[in-house]
Amino acid sequence: MDRTFTLVDGEAESTVPASAIDALTAGARPLAVDHDERVAYLGTPAGARAARLASLEAPDFSLPDLAGGKHALSDHRGRKVLLVAYASW
Amino acid sequence: MLHEELAGFGFTVVTVALDKSPDDARPWIEAARPSHPSLIDTGHVLADLFNIVNVPTVLWIDERGRIVRPNDVAFGTDTFKHITGLESGQSLAAIRAWVRGETPACTEDEIRALQSLPTAEDQQARAEFGLGEWLFRRGRPEAAARHFARAGELAPHDFTIRRGTMPMRGIDPMGPDFRRMLGEWTAAGQPYYRPLPDPRG
Numbered sequence: 110m111d112r113t114f115t116l117v118d119g120e121a122e123s124t125v126p127a128s129a130i131d132a133l134t135a136g137a138r139p140l141a142v143d144h145d146e147r148v149a150y151l152g153t154p155a156g157a158r159a160a161r162l163a164s165l166e167a168p169d170f171s172l173p174d175l176a177g178g179k180h181a182l183s184d185h186r187g188r189k190v191l192l193v194a195y196a197s198w
Numbered sequence: 199m200l201h202e203e204l205a206g207f208g209f210t211v212v213t214v215a216l217d218k219s220p221d222d223a224r225p226w227i228e229a230a231r232p233s234h235p236s237l238i239d240t241g242h243v244l245a246d247l248f249n250i251v252n253v254p255t256v257l258w259i260d261e262r263g264r265i266v267r268p269n270d271v272a273f274g275t276d277t278f279k280h281i282t283g284l285e286s287g288q289s290l291a292a293i294r295a296w297v298r299g300e301t302p303a304c305t306e307d308e309i310r311a312l313q314s315l316p317t318a319e320d321q322q323a324r325a326e327f328g329l330g331e332w333l334f335r336r337g338r339p340e341a342a343a344r345h346f347a348r349a350g351e352l353a354p355h356d357f358t359i360r361r362g363t364m365p366m367r368g369i370d371p372m373g374p375d376f377r378r379m380l381g382e383w384t385a386a387g388q389p390y391y392r393p394l395p396d397p398r399g
Binding site: 117141146151154161167168180182183184186193196197 | 200211223237243245248253257262264310315317318326358372
């Protein structure tokens with residue numbers, strides 16, 4: 110019996126047959142699978158990430174502040190930016 | 199603060215908290231009351247895009263959106279100097295000089311020589327983290343923990359995973375489990391922080 114999986118690809122989620130997960134396992138993108146929970150998660154290949162960083166063009170992102178307002182790195186084009194990653198841990 | 203001091207030079211600080219929830223970062227942000235964007239990244243989007251493997255990590259980005267100094271360790275204060283052995287003064291002086299236009303940032307050759315680019319294992323680890331975080335958000339912490347553990351095995355140098363997921367696994371990220379992990383890592387000759395060498399010697 111071909112039970113279905115939830116496939117997570119960024120913000121998108123879809124229901125796919127197990128055979129589709131088998132096909133993705135051999136694919137170009139990193140795939141994490143939980144067979145008990147029937148969930149699979151697609152990541153981004155190292156080659157794509159490395160090529161973008163090596164181009165020295167900063168990848169853009171959009172993330173929320175504490176109030177939920179979204180901010181993109183590209184909002185600051187025309188200014189120098191000190192980008193700081195930190196954490197409470 | 200650096201942001202207020204240098205805002206008149208066409209400069210902004212953008213901080214991003216790699217935390218499991220806004221509430222984990224909230225006390226820090228409310229204490230600092232920053233006037234710059236102070237963002238929350240529960241899914242480690244920034245770590246994935248910039249190959250960030252520990253905190254604090256800073257990058258310099260110029261007016262055209264180009265990376266002009268790659269991932270480095272830098273502290274804004276000397277609060278943790280007694281633990282980290284890293285001083286804030288030199289990196290703050292370098293940032294001031296760059297923003298004021300007194301010294302150029304790194305050349306493209308210097309940046310490429312200093313960059314660490316992600317490997318297939320790093321990106322598989324990030325997919326495992328992503329699945330774990332997805333499961334955690336949906337009330338499946340035990341399933342999530344399996345994938346956080348797998349991610350840590352794939353990328354043992356990535357403390358945004360090995361330490362950063364501790365709060366999602368019910369582990370104190372300042373406690374004995376962290377100290378044991380750190381002790382094993384440093385005993386194997388591996389540094390916890392990897393500051394860049396000064397590109398100009």
